[in-house]
Amino acid sequence: MPELPEVETVARRIEPHLVGRTIVSADIRWARTIAMPAPKKFQEQINGRRVLGVSRRAKYVVIRLDHRCNLLVHLRMSGDLNVKKGKIIAEKHDRLLLTLRGKRGEESFLAFNDVRKFGRVWLTDQPEKILGKLGPEPLGADFTPQWLYENLQKKKRALKPLLLDQHFLAGVGNIYADEALHIAKLHPLRLSNSVTRKEAAALHRAVQTVLIGGIRNSGSSIDWMYRGGEHQKYFRVYGREGKPCPRCGDLIQKIRVAQRGAHFCPTCQPLERK
DNA sequence: CATCAACCCTGAGAGC
């Protein structure tokens, strides 16, 4: 599921149910889910830690704990996080379960559910080692039209894979990249260093527009994994191959770019400059 | 530095 708006939605949803709780045990049901440290150490170190806050950086959920510990969670393709009341009941595809205790002893648990097992969890006192290499937040102060223009010029790459590169810009994924390129009227294969200042400004604005829209609608729910978001109702090109472009009525095309599907309108997003 | 294929996994949907 998880692009920036979906991860933001998850972080906001679980935060009020986690802050102030103490983690009293960890049930690791798929060992490879734990990226670091080793499973046994993970259990020892997380035991007794109290949750101080929950936030998001790129597509990571960042759960800040006491003793300078940080629990980083990357949902990858199919991960999800939920807090449930009462004693642990494991559902199918739950990969990690953390038992929580409130100030008055109330029991609850955090479930990391992940059908495809691509998701990963890190427990570390140096989160910047993992998060530090990422590009700027697209909704942060560092991401300006000027920054985007200058950095597009420095590269000579197709726009679509560049937008998906988390070291370039952090948090944009396949859906929102396609949507943003359509709004900005830029072809997914357009080379970054050919983009004009004006086009870069349009792309900057489009990226922020689609991400803010996604967050406002609590993310997108697609395929068989319903997650509560409504943003899929507003897709302009993603998953709409052969359907009319909302702007010009021409039919949306789907091509393969860097091993991912790329949806675009051949009329609104021509590869050749007009 | 950039591109590409393989890989990590499960499950849904299409076609036969």
Add this chain to the structure above:
DNA sequence: TGCTCTCAGGGTTGAT
């Protein structure tokens, strides 16, 4: 029904 094939919101690694 059941089989095979393709595809899926992400990211790493190693070869070229």
